[in-house]
Amino acid sequence: MTTSITTQGNLTQSPVPTTKGKGRGRRGNANAQLLIGAVLVAIVVLLALVSFVWTPGDAYGTAAQDRLLHPNAEHLFGTDRFGRDVLSQIMIGARTTLLVGIVSVAIAVLLGVPFGIMAGMKPGATDTVVMGAGDIILAFPGLLLAIIFGASFGASTWTAIIALGIGAAPAFARVARSGAMQVMRQDYIQAARGANRSEFSIAVKHVLPNISGMLVVQASVNFAIAVLAEAGLSFLGLGTMPPTPSWGRMLQESQQFLGTHEYLAICPGIAIAIVVLGFNLLGDGLRDHFDPKTKGRS
Numbered sequence: 001m002t003t004s005i006t007t008q009g010n011l012t013q014s015p016v017p018t019t020k021g022k023g024r025g026r027r028g029n030a031n032a033q034l035l036i037g038a039v040l041v042a043i044v045v046l047l048a049l050v051s052f053v054w055t056p057g058d059a060y061g062t063a064a065q066d067r068l069l070h071p072n073a074e075h076l077f078g079t080d081r082f083g084r085d086v087l088s089q090i091m092i093g094a095r096t097t098l099l100v101g102i103v104s105v106a107i108a109v110l111l112g113v114p115f116g117i118m119a120g121m122k123p124g125a126t127d128t129v130v131m132g133a134g135d136i137i138l139a140f141p142g143l144l145l146a147i148i149f150g151a152s153f154g155a156s157t158w159t160a161i162i163a164l165g166i167g168a169a170p171a172f173a174r175v176a177r178s179g180a181m182q183v184m185r186q187d188y189i190q191a192a193r194g195a196n197r198s199e200f201s202i203a204v205k206h207v208l209p210n211i212s213g214m215l216v217v218q219a220s221v222n223f224a225i226a227v228l229a230e231a232g233l234s235f236l237g238l239g240t241m242p243p244t245p246s247w248g249r250m251l252q253e254s255q256q257f258l259g260t261h262e263y264l265a266i267c268p269g270i271a272i273a274i275v276v277l278g279f280n281l282l283g284d285g286l287r288d289h290f291d292p293k294t295k296g297r298s
Contacts, residue, residue, distance in 0.1 A: 030288030040278030057085025107165025112172030120180025142167025179211030
């Protein structure tokens, strides 16, 4: 607060602009994004889990008498050209989507985070070598790497997963390196070294816990990227192969029926959009949640 003197000699106080309201607004937006993102992701996870024990129709067999039925009471999302239930394919395809996202992100974390922490803790030659290797991998985007792997080793879900995981590793390495460099400047790191703690102990007990928030945000973003990439690969015939249902391949197979049976493209398209939107909102909400500029403001 500042003071000013009036013509009558009285002291008055002038308000000083604060950022409290702005902080509250950002905090509210973060909470809303977290909630919406979590709900969308939970819907997809629930569909995938339910599909292990029940589906409303047959997602694998063929039934000529049921082919290309529009949405109705028996087939809520209709049937495809082979008479397979579209909703059942969406539910089982959710398994593939979650598998690709979870495993590819796990591979990226296991490959990128240790090297990123090492580079952040050991500036100099180690940093140069690790980041240089990451730059080489970045020259081949995950989708291009998956296409190369598919052409070399055969198209499959696991080929796509491995390629996408390797392609995303440099992003995690850069995030881990940036966070590690910030942590290494803290006084408690000097105290740990003064206590003869090993570099491994410092990395595990001090660096990794302090950068975990950044890594969670990066993981949610890369999950959405992996889902889109897998759908694109399946659309091109380089991802999940028949008879396993895949949202990307469902889009590819629906092209010839766009003028008469639009639901064949709309249903998997909406499913992909829900997953990508859900994880993007989750990532944005987590980023604001872990942002120190918004913490502690109400």
